[in-house]
Amino acid sequence: MSNSYAQAVLRTPDLGKALDVAHKLLALAETSGMDVTFLARVHASQALEELSEILTEWNWWSEGADRPASSDDSDDPAGHLPVRVKSFCQEPDTVDAFLAAVGNGASVVCWDFSSWPEAPEIGLGIGGERGAYVSLCVNARDLYLDEPSYDHTVYVHVKQVEAERAPWLAAQVGLHVFGELVMADD
Known part of the structure; x- marks a missing residue:
């Protein structure tokens, strides 16, 4: 497993x-072979049913140390709500259906793609190879859903050694970075 470093570029209740900002950032990138990772906190069995129809493969685990259960146990997640659900390598066209299924719950959509463009103004060539992502945290302020919120945050991910690419990317879509550059498990 490798790690990217993420920095927020937008926080909005909309x-x-x-x-729209996530898609503008993706338009800058080389997105051939792009896939999406989803993470969600699920509180309702209806959402689980909808997710099972959308996601080709997914894992889940119950929240709370006093209620250990997971997909590893072959249990029914509906019997262990609330649960966290994670799914890798999903098709980008499933994002809207995923967000609809999760509803007002906290979730993360992380687009994984080939590379960021060259940034000659700051001395950087094409960036990528485990450092090219855009994440959208819905109803959460962080990438791990530990800080619930009523707004949504867009992050750009870069390699740590190319940290200056984050503000450059934000500027390309008329924004500025804010907050710290944080390590993200990919």
Whole structure:
């Protein structure tokens, strides 16, 4: 496993605006072979049913040390709500259905793609190889869903040694970075 470093570029209560910014950032990138990772906190069995129809493969685990259960146990997640659900390598066209299924719950959509463009103004060539992502945290302020919120945050991910790429990317879509550059488990 490798790690990227993420920095926030937008926080807004408007999910449509957050998705628009994410798509503008993706338009800068080389997105051939792009896939999406989803993470969600699920509180309702209806959401689990909808997710099972959307996601080709997923794992889940119950929240709380006093209620240990997971997909490793072959249990029914509906019997252990609330649960966290994670799914890797999903098709980008499933994002809207995923967000609809999760509803007002906290979730993360992370687009994984080939590379960021060259940034000659700051001395950087094409960036990528485990450092090219865009994440959208919905109803959460952090990448791990530990800080619930009523707004949404868009992050750009870069390699730590190319940290200056984050503000450069934000500027390309008319924004500025804020907060710290944080390590993200990919």
